Amino acid sequence: ERERESERAEREPFVSPFFLVIYEGNVMVSDQEIAKGVEAVLRQSDPNAVTSLNGVVQQLEAKLGLDLSHKAGFIRDQINLLLRSHPQPHPPKDHFAIQHQPQFQNSHPQFSPHFALQNHLHHQRPEELNFRSPLPPPQQLQTQPPPLHLQQPSQPQAQPPPVIKVEANDQNATSNASEMPKPKESAPAGTKRRGGPGGLNKVCGVSTELQAIVGEPALPRTEIVKQLWAYIRKNNLQDPSNKRKIICDDALRLVFETDCTDMFKMNxxxxxxxxxxEPTSM
DNA sequence: TGTAACAGGTACGGACCTTG
DNA sequence: CAAGGTCCGTACCTGTTACA
Structure with a gap:
Protein backbone atom coordinates (compact mmCIF):
# COMPACT_ATOMS: atom_id res chain seq x y z
CA GLU A 1 0.00 0.00 0.00
CA ARG A 2 2.84 2.33 0.85
CA GLU A 3 4.53 1.57 -2.42
CA ARG A 4 1.39 2.36 -4.25
CA GLU A 5 1.11 5.60 -2.36
CA SER A 6 4.67 6.50 -3.18
CA GLU A 7 4.15 5.67 -6.81
CA ARG A 8 1.07 7.75 -6.86
CA ALA A 9 2.94 10.56 -5.20
CA GLU A 10 5.54 10.39 -7.91
CA ARG A 11 2.93 10.45 -10.61
CA GLU A 12 1.25 13.44 -9.00
CA PRO A 13 3.90 16.14 -8.87
CA PHE A 14 1.54 18.62 -7.31
CA VAL A 15 1.68 16.69 -4.08
CA SER A 16 4.40 18.60 -2.39
CA PRO A 17 5.53 18.10 1.20
CA PHE A 18 5.64 21.86 1.49
CA PHE A 19 1.89 21.90 1.50
CA LEU A 20 1.40 19.42 4.24
CA VAL A 21 0.85 20.91 7.63
CA ILE A 22 1.37 19.16 10.91
CA TYR A 23 -1.26 20.41 13.25
CA GLU A 24 -1.69 18.83 16.64
CA GLY A 25 -0.13 15.66 15.37
CA ASN A 26 -2.45 15.33 12.42
CA VAL A 27 -1.34 15.71 8.86
CA MET A 28 -3.37 18.43 7.27
CA VAL A 29 -3.31 19.83 3.81
CA SER A 30 -3.29 23.49 3.02
CA ASP A 31 -6.02 25.17 1.06
CA GLN A 32 -3.58 25.99 -1.67
CA GLU A 33 -2.82 22.34 -2.04
CA ILE A 34 -6.47 21.45 -2.15
CA ALA A 35 -7.01 24.05 -4.84
CA LYS A 36 -4.20 22.58 -6.86
CA GLY A 37 -5.52 19.11 -6.39
CA VAL A 38 -8.97 20.08 -7.52
CA GLU A 39 -7.59 21.61 -10.65
CA ALA A 40 -5.51 18.52 -11.32
CA VAL A 41 -8.50 16.24 -10.86
CA LEU A 42 -10.60 18.31 -13.20
CA ARG A 43 -7.88 18.45 -15.78
CA GLN A 44 -7.12 14.77 -15.68
CA SER A 45 -10.68 13.59 -15.50
CA ASP A 46 -13.17 13.40 -18.25
CA PRO A 47 -15.74 16.04 -17.39
CA ASN A 48 -18.43 13.55 -18.13
CA ALA A 49 -16.86 11.06 -15.80
CA VAL A 50 -16.90 13.37 -12.83
CA THR A 51 -20.51 13.48 -11.96
CA SER A 52 -20.55 14.73 -8.43
CA LEU A 53 -18.76 16.73 -5.85
CA ASN A 54 -18.14 13.56 -3.93
CA GLY A 55 -16.40 12.13 -6.94
CA VAL A 56 -13.93 14.96 -6.93
CA VAL A 57 -13.51 14.76 -3.18
CA GLN A 58 -12.85 11.05 -3.38
CA GLN A 59 -10.32 11.46 -6.14
CA LEU A 60 -8.63 14.16 -4.18
CA GLU A 61 -8.61 12.03 -1.07
CA ALA A 62 -7.04 9.26 -3.09
CA LYS A 63 -4.39 11.61 -4.38
CA LEU A 64 -3.55 13.17 -1.06
CA GLY A 65 -4.22 10.15 1.07
CA LEU A 66 -6.20 12.29 3.47
CA ASP A 67 -9.75 12.58 4.61
CA LEU A 68 -11.11 15.68 2.96
CA SER A 69 -14.74 15.26 3.81
CA HIS A 70 -14.57 18.31 6.04
CA LYS A 71 -13.20 20.28 3.12
CA ALA A 72 -16.04 19.46 0.76
CA GLY A 73 -17.34 22.98 0.82
CA PHE A 74 -14.00 24.46 0.06
CA ILE A 75 -13.44 21.96 -2.72
CA ARG A 76 -16.79 22.87 -4.16
CA ASP A 77 -15.74 26.50 -4.16
CA GLN A 78 -12.60 25.63 -6.01
CA ILE A 79 -14.49 23.61 -8.61
CA ASN A 80 -16.81 26.50 -9.09
CA LEU A 81 -13.95 28.90 -9.55
CA LEU A 82 -12.11 26.63 -11.91
CA LEU A 83 -15.12 26.04 -14.07
CA ARG A 84 -15.71 29.73 -14.35
CA SER A 85 -12.08 30.64 -14.83
CA HIS A 86 -11.45 27.94 -17.39
CA PRO A 87 -14.74 27.35 -19.19
CA GLN A 88 -14.68 24.17 -21.17
CA PRO A 89 -16.10 23.93 -24.68
CA HIS A 90 -18.67 21.48 -23.36
CA PRO A 91 -18.95 22.11 -19.68
CA PRO A 92 -20.71 19.44 -17.66
CA LYS A 93 -24.24 20.56 -17.17
CA ASP A 94 -24.90 21.14 -13.52
CA HIS A 95 -22.56 18.39 -12.59
CA PHE A 96 -21.70 20.05 -9.39
CA ALA A 97 -24.78 22.18 -8.94
CA ILE A 98 -22.49 25.05 -8.20
CA GLN A 99 -23.55 27.53 -10.79
CA HIS A 100 -22.42 30.59 -8.94
CA GLN A 101 -23.96 30.05 -5.59
CA PRO A 102 -22.91 32.94 -3.40
CA GLN A 103 -23.96 31.12 -0.27
CA PHE A 104 -20.92 28.95 -0.69
CA GLN A 105 -18.90 31.94 0.19
CA ASN A 106 -20.93 32.25 3.31
CA SER A 107 -20.39 28.62 4.08
CA HIS A 108 -16.69 29.34 4.17
CA PRO A 109 -16.39 32.98 5.03
CA GLN A 110 -12.89 32.45 6.25
CA PHE A 111 -11.80 31.45 2.79
CA SER A 112 -11.46 33.98 0.11
CA PRO A 113 -12.02 32.00 -3.08
CA HIS A 114 -10.18 34.70 -4.86
CA PHE A 115 -7.24 34.26 -2.53
CA ALA A 116 -7.09 30.54 -2.85
CA LEU A 117 -7.15 30.48 -6.58
CA GLN A 118 -5.06 33.57 -7.07
CA ASN A 119 -2.30 32.20 -4.94
CA HIS A 120 -2.50 29.02 -6.82
CA LEU A 121 -2.60 30.45 -10.28
CA HIS A 122 0.23 32.79 -9.61
CA HIS A 123 2.42 29.92 -8.63
CA GLN A 124 3.17 31.27 -5.27
CA ARG A 125 6.25 29.61 -3.96
CA PRO A 126 5.84 27.45 -0.90
CA GLU A 127 8.24 29.54 1.11
CA GLU A 128 5.96 32.48 0.54
CA LEU A 129 3.05 30.76 2.13
CA ASN A 130 2.29 31.56 5.66
CA PHE A 131 1.35 28.29 7.21
CA ARG A 132 0.97 29.76 10.63
CA SER A 133 -1.71 31.96 9.29
CA PRO A 134 -3.15 30.20 6.30
CA LEU A 135 -6.06 32.61 6.23
CA PRO A 136 -4.63 36.04 5.65
CA PRO A 137 -6.88 38.99 6.27
CA PRO A 138 -8.35 40.74 3.25
CA GLN A 139 -6.05 43.68 3.76
CA GLN A 140 -3.12 41.40 3.26
CA LEU A 141 -4.56 40.23 0.03
CA GLN A 142 -4.90 43.71 -1.29
CA THR A 143 -1.27 44.37 -0.59
CA GLN A 144 -0.40 41.67 -3.06
CA PRO A 145 -2.21 42.65 -6.22
CA PRO A 146 -1.94 40.47 -9.25
CA PRO A 147 0.46 41.49 -11.98
CA LEU A 148 -0.60 44.42 -14.02
CA HIS A 149 -1.22 42.34 -17.09
CA LEU A 150 -3.70 40.29 -15.11
CA GLN A 151 -5.57 43.19 -13.63
CA GLN A 152 -8.89 44.02 -15.14
CA PRO A 153 -8.79 47.58 -16.43
CA SER A 154 -12.55 47.74 -16.39
CA GLN A 155 -12.56 47.59 -12.60
CA PRO A 156 -13.18 51.12 -11.40
CA GLN A 157 -10.96 52.17 -8.56
CA ALA A 158 -13.87 53.58 -6.65
CA GLN A 159 -15.54 50.21 -6.46
CA PRO A 160 -14.94 48.33 -3.22
CA PRO A 161 -12.95 45.25 -4.13
CA PRO A 162 -14.05 42.59 -1.65
CA VAL A 163 -14.34 39.94 -4.33
CA ILE A 164 -13.11 39.84 -7.88
CA LYS A 165 -15.94 40.08 -10.29
CA VAL A 166 -16.23 36.95 -12.36
CA GLU A 167 -17.92 37.75 -15.60
CA ALA A 168 -17.98 34.33 -17.17
CA ASN A 169 -21.48 33.00 -17.72
CA ASP A 170 -22.89 35.47 -15.30
CA GLN A 171 -26.05 36.20 -17.15
CA ASN A 172 -28.28 35.88 -14.17
CA ALA A 173 -28.72 39.23 -12.56
CA THR A 174 -29.55 37.75 -9.22
CA SER A 175 -26.38 35.79 -9.27
CA ASN A 176 -24.38 38.95 -9.04
CA ALA A 177 -24.45 38.64 -5.32
CA SER A 178 -20.80 38.29 -4.60
CA GLU A 179 -20.87 41.32 -2.38
CA MET A 180 -24.54 41.25 -1.64
CA PRO A 181 -25.48 39.96 1.79
CA LYS A 182 -27.50 36.85 1.84
CA PRO A 183 -30.78 38.04 3.25
CA LYS A 184 -32.31 34.64 3.35
CA GLU A 185 -29.98 33.55 6.06
CA SER A 186 -28.92 36.72 7.78
CA ALA A 187 -32.04 38.80 7.73
CA PRO A 188 -34.51 37.78 10.37
CA ALA A 189 -38.13 37.57 9.41
CA GLY A 190 -39.89 40.87 9.51
CA THR A 191 -36.83 43.06 9.12
CA LYS A 192 -37.30 44.41 5.66
CA ARG A 193 -34.45 46.40 4.27
CA ARG A 194 -35.82 48.77 1.73
CA GLY A 195 -34.29 51.64 -0.10
CA GLY A 196 -30.60 52.07 -0.58
CA PRO A 197 -28.62 52.76 -3.70
CA GLY A 198 -30.37 50.09 -5.70
CA GLY A 199 -33.94 49.55 -6.67
CA LEU A 200 -35.77 52.80 -7.03
CA ASN A 201 -32.61 54.77 -6.57
CA LYS A 202 -30.85 52.96 -9.35
CA VAL A 203 -29.37 55.34 -11.86
CA CYS A 204 -30.89 54.95 -15.31
CA GLY A 205 -29.79 56.31 -18.61
CA VAL A 206 -31.69 59.14 -20.23
CA SER A 207 -32.43 59.38 -23.92
CA THR A 208 -31.14 62.37 -25.81
CA GLU A 209 -34.65 63.78 -26.13
CA LEU A 210 -35.18 63.55 -22.40
CA GLN A 211 -31.72 64.90 -21.67
CA ALA A 212 -32.84 68.20 -23.13
CA ILE A 213 -35.36 68.41 -20.32
CA VAL A 214 -33.71 66.89 -17.30
CA GLY A 215 -30.24 68.05 -18.24
CA GLU A 216 -28.45 64.91 -17.15
CA PRO A 217 -27.44 61.81 -19.14
CA ALA A 218 -28.19 59.53 -16.19
CA LEU A 219 -30.44 59.93 -13.17
CA PRO A 220 -32.53 57.81 -10.86
CA ARG A 221 -36.03 57.37 -12.12
CA THR A 222 -37.45 59.35 -9.24
CA GLU A 223 -35.09 62.20 -10.00
CA ILE A 224 -36.02 62.10 -13.66
CA VAL A 225 -39.67 62.52 -12.75
CA LYS A 226 -38.82 65.31 -10.38
CA GLN A 227 -36.80 67.15 -12.99
CA LEU A 228 -39.51 66.64 -15.52
CA TRP A 229 -42.07 68.18 -13.24
CA ALA A 230 -39.76 71.08 -12.54
CA TYR A 231 -39.49 71.62 -16.26
CA ILE A 232 -43.25 71.49 -16.67
CA ARG A 233 -43.86 74.06 -13.94
CA LYS A 234 -41.05 76.27 -15.11
CA ASN A 235 -42.53 76.45 -18.57
CA ASN A 236 -46.18 76.51 -17.46
CA LEU A 237 -47.00 73.40 -19.40
CA GLN A 238 -49.90 72.33 -17.21
CA ASP A 239 -53.42 72.97 -18.44
CA PRO A 240 -54.81 75.70 -16.13
CA SER A 241 -58.28 74.18 -16.21
CA ASN A 242 -57.04 70.68 -15.49
CA LYS A 243 -53.58 70.56 -14.05
CA ARG A 244 -53.43 66.87 -14.64
CA LYS A 245 -53.14 67.59 -18.31
CA ILE A 246 -49.77 68.51 -19.68
CA ILE A 247 -49.43 70.55 -22.80
CA CYS A 248 -46.28 69.52 -24.57
CA ASP A 249 -43.87 72.02 -25.97
CA ASP A 250 -41.39 71.11 -28.65
CA ALA A 251 -39.03 69.37 -26.27
CA LEU A 252 -41.76 67.41 -24.56
CA ARG A 253 -43.34 66.57 -27.89
CA LEU A 254 -40.15 64.85 -28.89
CA VAL A 255 -40.29 62.81 -25.72
CA PHE A 256 -43.98 62.00 -25.47
CA GLU A 257 -44.73 62.09 -29.20
CA THR A 258 -47.98 63.84 -28.53
CA ASP A 259 -49.25 67.38 -28.10
CA CYS A 260 -51.08 66.74 -24.88
CA THR A 261 -50.84 64.02 -22.28
CA ASP A 262 -52.06 63.10 -18.84
CA MET A 263 -49.82 63.14 -15.82
CA PHE A 264 -50.75 59.54 -15.12
CA LYS A 265 -49.78 58.51 -18.63
CA MET A 266 -46.63 60.52 -18.40
CA ASN A 267 -44.68 57.85 -16.57
CA GLU A 278 -25.52 47.90 -17.61
CA PRO A 279 -23.29 47.54 -14.56
CA THR A 280 -20.29 46.82 -16.76
CA SER A 281 -20.89 49.67 -19.13
CA MET A 282 -18.41 51.89 -17.36
C1' DT B 1 -37.64 7.36 2.82
C1' DG B 2 -37.11 11.49 5.45
C1' DT B 3 -34.72 15.67 6.12
C1' DA B 4 -32.02 19.55 4.81
C1' DA B 5 -30.39 22.74 1.60
C1' DC B 6 -30.72 25.17 -2.50
C1' DA B 7 -32.94 27.36 -6.62
C1' DG B 8 -36.53 29.57 -8.81
C1' DG B 9 -40.77 32.13 -8.81
C1' DT B 10 -43.86 35.62 -6.98
C1' DA B 11 -45.39 39.66 -4.58
C1' DC B 12 -44.45 43.84 -2.25
C1' DG B 13 -42.56 48.41 -1.16
C1' DG B 14 -41.10 52.74 -2.35
C1' DA B 15 -40.34 57.92 -5.00
C1' DC B 16 -42.56 61.06 -7.86
C1' DC B 17 -46.57 64.10 -9.06
C1' DT B 18 -51.68 66.43 -8.53
C1' DT B 19 -56.46 66.24 -7.68
C1' DG B 20 -60.77 64.90 -5.60
C1' DC C 1 -55.41 59.09 1.37
C1' DA C 2 -56.03 56.86 -2.99
C1' DA C 3 -55.35 56.79 -7.79
C1' DG C 4 -52.03 55.70 -12.04
C1' DG C 5 -47.79 54.21 -13.92
C1' DT C 6 -42.89 53.04 -13.97
C1' DC C 7 -38.82 49.66 -12.14
C1' DC C 8 -36.18 46.53 -9.31
C1' DG C 9 -34.17 44.97 -4.87
C1' DT C 10 -35.80 42.30 -1.28
C1' DA C 11 -38.47 38.93 1.34
C1' DC C 12 -41.06 34.99 1.28
C1' DC C 13 -42.89 30.71 -0.48
C1' DT C 14 -42.68 26.48 -3.05
C1' DG C 15 -40.55 22.88 -5.72
C1' DT C 16 -36.51 20.15 -6.57
C1' DT C 17 -32.36 17.79 -5.45
C1' DA C 18 -28.95 15.51 -2.61
C1' DC C 19 -27.53 13.03 1.22
C1' DA C 20 -27.88 9.94 5.24
Missing part, protein backbone atom coordinates in the same frame (compact mmCIF):
# COMPACT_ATOMS: atom_id res chain seq x y z
CA UNK A 268 -45.64 55.29 -19.15
CA UNK A 269 -44.41 57.48 -21.96
CA UNK A 270 -41.37 58.31 -19.90
CA UNK A 271 -40.35 54.69 -19.67
CA UNK A 272 -39.44 54.68 -23.36
CA UNK A 273 -36.75 57.22 -22.67
CA UNK A 274 -35.31 55.66 -19.55
CA UNK A 275 -32.56 53.24 -20.41
CA UNK A 276 -31.31 50.62 -18.06
CA UNK A 277 -27.60 51.05 -17.53
Missing amino acids: KLLAKHIITL
Whole structure:
Protein backbone atom coordinates (compact mmCIF):
# COMPACT_ATOMS: atom_id res chain seq x y z
CA GLU A 1 0.00 0.00 0.00
CA ARG A 2 2.84 2.33 0.85
CA GLU A 3 4.53 1.57 -2.42
CA ARG A 4 1.39 2.36 -4.25
CA GLU A 5 1.11 5.60 -2.36
CA SER A 6 4.67 6.50 -3.18
CA GLU A 7 4.15 5.67 -6.81
CA ARG A 8 1.07 7.75 -6.86
CA ALA A 9 2.94 10.56 -5.20
CA GLU A 10 5.54 10.39 -7.91
CA ARG A 11 2.93 10.45 -10.61
CA GLU A 12 1.25 13.44 -9.00
CA PRO A 13 3.90 16.14 -8.87
CA PHE A 14 1.54 18.62 -7.31
CA VAL A 15 1.68 16.69 -4.08
CA SER A 16 4.40 18.60 -2.39
CA PRO A 17 5.53 18.10 1.20
CA PHE A 18 5.64 21.86 1.49
CA PHE A 19 1.89 21.90 1.50
CA LEU A 20 1.40 19.42 4.24
CA VAL A 21 0.85 20.91 7.63
CA ILE A 22 1.37 19.16 10.91
CA TYR A 23 -1.26 20.41 13.25
CA GLU A 24 -1.69 18.83 16.64
CA GLY A 25 -0.13 15.66 15.37
CA ASN A 26 -2.45 15.33 12.42
CA VAL A 27 -1.34 15.71 8.86
CA MET A 28 -3.37 18.43 7.27
CA VAL A 29 -3.31 19.83 3.81
CA SER A 30 -3.29 23.49 3.02
CA ASP A 31 -6.02 25.17 1.06
CA GLN A 32 -3.58 25.99 -1.67
CA GLU A 33 -2.82 22.34 -2.04
CA ILE A 34 -6.47 21.45 -2.15
CA ALA A 35 -7.01 24.05 -4.84
CA LYS A 36 -4.20 22.58 -6.86
CA GLY A 37 -5.52 19.11 -6.39
CA VAL A 38 -8.97 20.08 -7.52
CA GLU A 39 -7.59 21.61 -10.65
CA ALA A 40 -5.51 18.52 -11.32
CA VAL A 41 -8.50 16.24 -10.86
CA LEU A 42 -10.60 18.31 -13.20
CA ARG A 43 -7.88 18.45 -15.78
CA GLN A 44 -7.12 14.77 -15.68
CA SER A 45 -10.68 13.59 -15.50
CA ASP A 46 -13.17 13.40 -18.25
CA PRO A 47 -15.74 16.04 -17.39
CA ASN A 48 -18.43 13.55 -18.13
CA ALA A 49 -16.86 11.06 -15.80
CA VAL A 50 -16.90 13.37 -12.83
CA THR A 51 -20.51 13.48 -11.96
CA SER A 52 -20.55 14.73 -8.43
CA LEU A 53 -18.76 16.73 -5.85
CA ASN A 54 -18.14 13.56 -3.93
CA GLY A 55 -16.40 12.13 -6.94
CA VAL A 56 -13.93 14.96 -6.93
CA VAL A 57 -13.51 14.76 -3.18
CA GLN A 58 -12.85 11.05 -3.38
CA GLN A 59 -10.32 11.46 -6.14
CA LEU A 60 -8.63 14.16 -4.18
CA GLU A 61 -8.61 12.03 -1.07
CA ALA A 62 -7.04 9.26 -3.09
CA LYS A 63 -4.39 11.61 -4.38
CA LEU A 64 -3.55 13.17 -1.06
CA GLY A 65 -4.22 10.15 1.07
CA LEU A 66 -6.20 12.29 3.47
CA ASP A 67 -9.75 12.58 4.61
CA LEU A 68 -11.11 15.68 2.96
CA SER A 69 -14.74 15.26 3.81
CA HIS A 70 -14.57 18.31 6.04
CA LYS A 71 -13.20 20.28 3.12
CA ALA A 72 -16.04 19.46 0.76
CA GLY A 73 -17.34 22.98 0.82
CA PHE A 74 -14.00 24.46 0.06
CA ILE A 75 -13.44 21.96 -2.72
CA ARG A 76 -16.79 22.87 -4.16
CA ASP A 77 -15.74 26.50 -4.16
CA GLN A 78 -12.60 25.63 -6.01
CA ILE A 79 -14.49 23.61 -8.61
CA ASN A 80 -16.81 26.50 -9.09
CA LEU A 81 -13.95 28.90 -9.55
CA LEU A 82 -12.11 26.63 -11.91
CA LEU A 83 -15.12 26.04 -14.07
CA ARG A 84 -15.71 29.73 -14.35
CA SER A 85 -12.08 30.64 -14.83
CA HIS A 86 -11.45 27.94 -17.39
CA PRO A 87 -14.74 27.35 -19.19
CA GLN A 88 -14.68 24.17 -21.17
CA PRO A 89 -16.10 23.93 -24.68
CA HIS A 90 -18.67 21.48 -23.36
CA PRO A 91 -18.95 22.11 -19.68
CA PRO A 92 -20.71 19.44 -17.66
CA LYS A 93 -24.24 20.56 -17.17
CA ASP A 94 -24.90 21.14 -13.52
CA HIS A 95 -22.56 18.39 -12.59
CA PHE A 96 -21.70 20.05 -9.39
CA ALA A 97 -24.78 22.18 -8.94
CA ILE A 98 -22.49 25.05 -8.20
CA GLN A 99 -23.55 27.53 -10.79
CA HIS A 100 -22.42 30.59 -8.94
CA GLN A 101 -23.96 30.05 -5.59
CA PRO A 102 -22.91 32.94 -3.40
CA GLN A 103 -23.96 31.12 -0.27
CA PHE A 104 -20.92 28.95 -0.69
CA GLN A 105 -18.90 31.94 0.19
CA ASN A 106 -20.93 32.25 3.31
CA SER A 107 -20.39 28.62 4.08
CA HIS A 108 -16.69 29.34 4.17
CA PRO A 109 -16.39 32.98 5.03
CA GLN A 110 -12.89 32.45 6.25
CA PHE A 111 -11.80 31.45 2.79
CA SER A 112 -11.46 33.98 0.11
CA PRO A 113 -12.02 32.00 -3.08
CA HIS A 114 -10.18 34.70 -4.86
CA PHE A 115 -7.24 34.26 -2.53
CA ALA A 116 -7.09 30.54 -2.85
CA LEU A 117 -7.15 30.48 -6.58
CA GLN A 118 -5.06 33.57 -7.07
CA ASN A 119 -2.30 32.20 -4.94
CA HIS A 120 -2.50 29.02 -6.82
CA LEU A 121 -2.60 30.45 -10.28
CA HIS A 122 0.23 32.79 -9.61
CA HIS A 123 2.42 29.92 -8.63
CA GLN A 124 3.17 31.27 -5.27
CA ARG A 125 6.25 29.61 -3.96
CA PRO A 126 5.84 27.45 -0.90
CA GLU A 127 8.24 29.54 1.11
CA GLU A 128 5.96 32.48 0.54
CA LEU A 129 3.05 30.76 2.13
CA ASN A 130 2.29 31.56 5.66
CA PHE A 131 1.35 28.29 7.21
CA ARG A 132 0.97 29.76 10.63
CA SER A 133 -1.71 31.96 9.29
CA PRO A 134 -3.15 30.20 6.30
CA LEU A 135 -6.06 32.61 6.23
CA PRO A 136 -4.63 36.04 5.65
CA PRO A 137 -6.88 38.99 6.27
CA PRO A 138 -8.35 40.74 3.25
CA GLN A 139 -6.05 43.68 3.76
CA GLN A 140 -3.12 41.40 3.26
CA LEU A 141 -4.56 40.23 0.03
CA GLN A 142 -4.90 43.71 -1.29
CA THR A 143 -1.27 44.37 -0.59
CA GLN A 144 -0.40 41.67 -3.06
CA PRO A 145 -2.21 42.65 -6.22
CA PRO A 146 -1.94 40.47 -9.25
CA PRO A 147 0.46 41.49 -11.98
CA LEU A 148 -0.60 44.42 -14.02
CA HIS A 149 -1.22 42.34 -17.09
CA LEU A 150 -3.70 40.29 -15.11
CA GLN A 151 -5.57 43.19 -13.63
CA GLN A 152 -8.89 44.02 -15.14
CA PRO A 153 -8.79 47.58 -16.43
CA SER A 154 -12.55 47.74 -16.39
CA GLN A 155 -12.56 47.59 -12.60
CA PRO A 156 -13.18 51.12 -11.40
CA GLN A 157 -10.96 52.17 -8.56
CA ALA A 158 -13.87 53.58 -6.65
CA GLN A 159 -15.54 50.21 -6.46
CA PRO A 160 -14.94 48.33 -3.22
CA PRO A 161 -12.95 45.25 -4.13
CA PRO A 162 -14.05 42.59 -1.65
CA VAL A 163 -14.34 39.94 -4.33
CA ILE A 164 -13.11 39.84 -7.88
CA LYS A 165 -15.94 40.08 -10.29
CA VAL A 166 -16.23 36.95 -12.36
CA GLU A 167 -17.92 37.75 -15.60
CA ALA A 168 -17.98 34.33 -17.17
CA ASN A 169 -21.48 33.00 -17.72
CA ASP A 170 -22.89 35.47 -15.30
CA GLN A 171 -26.05 36.20 -17.15
CA ASN A 172 -28.28 35.88 -14.17
CA ALA A 173 -28.72 39.23 -12.56
CA THR A 174 -29.55 37.75 -9.22
CA SER A 175 -26.38 35.79 -9.27
CA ASN A 176 -24.38 38.95 -9.04
CA ALA A 177 -24.45 38.64 -5.32
CA SER A 178 -20.80 38.29 -4.60
CA GLU A 179 -20.87 41.32 -2.38
CA MET A 180 -24.54 41.25 -1.64
CA PRO A 181 -25.48 39.96 1.79
CA LYS A 182 -27.50 36.85 1.84
CA PRO A 183 -30.78 38.04 3.25
CA LYS A 184 -32.31 34.64 3.35
CA GLU A 185 -29.98 33.55 6.06
CA SER A 186 -28.92 36.72 7.78
CA ALA A 187 -32.04 38.80 7.73
CA PRO A 188 -34.51 37.78 10.37
CA ALA A 189 -38.13 37.57 9.41
CA GLY A 190 -39.89 40.87 9.51
CA THR A 191 -36.83 43.06 9.12
CA LYS A 192 -37.30 44.41 5.66
CA ARG A 193 -34.45 46.40 4.27
CA ARG A 194 -35.82 48.77 1.73
CA GLY A 195 -34.29 51.64 -0.10
CA GLY A 196 -30.60 52.07 -0.58
CA PRO A 197 -28.62 52.76 -3.70
CA GLY A 198 -30.37 50.09 -5.70
CA GLY A 199 -33.94 49.55 -6.67
CA LEU A 200 -35.77 52.80 -7.03
CA ASN A 201 -32.61 54.77 -6.57
CA LYS A 202 -30.85 52.96 -9.35
CA VAL A 203 -29.37 55.34 -11.86
CA CYS A 204 -30.89 54.95 -15.31
CA GLY A 205 -29.79 56.31 -18.61
CA VAL A 206 -31.69 59.14 -20.23
CA SER A 207 -32.43 59.38 -23.92
CA THR A 208 -31.14 62.37 -25.81
CA GLU A 209 -34.65 63.78 -26.13
CA LEU A 210 -35.18 63.55 -22.40
CA GLN A 211 -31.72 64.90 -21.67
CA ALA A 212 -32.84 68.20 -23.13
CA ILE A 213 -35.36 68.41 -20.32
CA VAL A 214 -33.71 66.89 -17.30
CA GLY A 215 -30.24 68.05 -18.24
CA GLU A 216 -28.45 64.91 -17.15
CA PRO A 217 -27.44 61.81 -19.14
CA ALA A 218 -28.19 59.53 -16.19
CA LEU A 219 -30.44 59.93 -13.17
CA PRO A 220 -32.53 57.81 -10.86
CA ARG A 221 -36.03 57.37 -12.12
CA THR A 222 -37.45 59.35 -9.24
CA GLU A 223 -35.09 62.20 -10.00
CA ILE A 224 -36.02 62.10 -13.66
CA VAL A 225 -39.67 62.52 -12.75
CA LYS A 226 -38.82 65.31 -10.38
CA GLN A 227 -36.80 67.15 -12.99
CA LEU A 228 -39.51 66.64 -15.52
CA TRP A 229 -42.07 68.18 -13.24
CA ALA A 230 -39.76 71.08 -12.54
CA TYR A 231 -39.49 71.62 -16.26
CA ILE A 232 -43.25 71.49 -16.67
CA ARG A 233 -43.86 74.06 -13.94
CA LYS A 234 -41.05 76.27 -15.11
CA ASN A 235 -42.53 76.45 -18.57
CA ASN A 236 -46.18 76.51 -17.46
CA LEU A 237 -47.00 73.40 -19.40
CA GLN A 238 -49.90 72.33 -17.21
CA ASP A 239 -53.42 72.97 -18.44
CA PRO A 240 -54.81 75.70 -16.13
CA SER A 241 -58.28 74.18 -16.21
CA ASN A 242 -57.04 70.68 -15.49
CA LYS A 243 -53.58 70.56 -14.05
CA ARG A 244 -53.43 66.87 -14.64
CA LYS A 245 -53.14 67.59 -18.31
CA ILE A 246 -49.77 68.51 -19.68
CA ILE A 247 -49.43 70.55 -22.80
CA CYS A 248 -46.28 69.52 -24.57
CA ASP A 249 -43.87 72.02 -25.97
CA ASP A 250 -41.39 71.11 -28.65
CA ALA A 251 -39.03 69.37 -26.27
CA LEU A 252 -41.76 67.41 -24.56
CA ARG A 253 -43.34 66.57 -27.89
CA LEU A 254 -40.15 64.85 -28.89
CA VAL A 255 -40.29 62.81 -25.72
CA PHE A 256 -43.98 62.00 -25.47
CA GLU A 257 -44.73 62.09 -29.20
CA THR A 258 -47.98 63.84 -28.53
CA ASP A 259 -49.25 67.38 -28.10
CA CYS A 260 -51.08 66.74 -24.88
CA THR A 261 -50.84 64.02 -22.28
CA ASP A 262 -52.06 63.10 -18.84
CA MET A 263 -49.82 63.14 -15.82
CA PHE A 264 -50.75 59.54 -15.12
CA LYS A 265 -49.78 58.51 -18.63
CA MET A 266 -46.63 60.52 -18.40
CA ASN A 267 -44.68 57.85 -16.57
CA LYS A 268 -45.64 55.29 -19.15
CA LEU A 269 -44.41 57.48 -21.96
CA LEU A 270 -41.37 58.31 -19.90
CA ALA A 271 -40.35 54.69 -19.67
CA LYS A 272 -39.44 54.68 -23.36
CA HIS A 273 -36.75 57.22 -22.67
CA ILE A 274 -35.31 55.66 -19.55
CA ILE A 275 -32.56 53.24 -20.41
CA THR A 276 -31.31 50.62 -18.06
CA LEU A 277 -27.60 51.05 -17.53
CA GLU A 278 -25.52 47.90 -17.61
CA PRO A 279 -23.29 47.54 -14.56
CA THR A 280 -20.29 46.82 -16.76
CA SER A 281 -20.89 49.67 -19.13
CA MET A 282 -18.41 51.89 -17.36
C1' DT B 1 -37.64 7.36 2.82
C1' DG B 2 -37.11 11.49 5.45
C1' DT B 3 -34.72 15.67 6.12
C1' DA B 4 -32.02 19.55 4.81
C1' DA B 5 -30.39 22.74 1.60
C1' DC B 6 -30.72 25.17 -2.50
C1' DA B 7 -32.94 27.36 -6.62
C1' DG B 8 -36.53 29.57 -8.81
C1' DG B 9 -40.77 32.13 -8.81
C1' DT B 10 -43.86 35.62 -6.98
C1' DA B 11 -45.39 39.66 -4.58
C1' DC B 12 -44.45 43.84 -2.25
C1' DG B 13 -42.56 48.41 -1.16
C1' DG B 14 -41.10 52.74 -2.35
C1' DA B 15 -40.34 57.92 -5.00
C1' DC B 16 -42.56 61.06 -7.86
C1' DC B 17 -46.57 64.10 -9.06
C1' DT B 18 -51.68 66.43 -8.53
C1' DT B 19 -56.46 66.24 -7.68
C1' DG B 20 -60.77 64.90 -5.60
C1' DC C 1 -55.41 59.09 1.37
C1' DA C 2 -56.03 56.86 -2.99
C1' DA C 3 -55.35 56.79 -7.79
C1' DG C 4 -52.03 55.70 -12.04
C1' DG C 5 -47.79 54.21 -13.92
C1' DT C 6 -42.89 53.04 -13.97
C1' DC C 7 -38.82 49.66 -12.14
C1' DC C 8 -36.18 46.53 -9.31
C1' DG C 9 -34.17 44.97 -4.87
C1' DT C 10 -35.80 42.30 -1.28
C1' DA C 11 -38.47 38.93 1.34
C1' DC C 12 -41.06 34.99 1.28
C1' DC C 13 -42.89 30.71 -0.48
C1' DT C 14 -42.68 26.48 -3.05
C1' DG C 15 -40.55 22.88 -5.72
C1' DT C 16 -36.51 20.15 -6.57
C1' DT C 17 -32.36 17.79 -5.45
C1' DA C 18 -28.95 15.51 -2.61
C1' DC C 19 -27.53 13.03 1.22
C1' DA C 20 -27.88 9.94 5.24
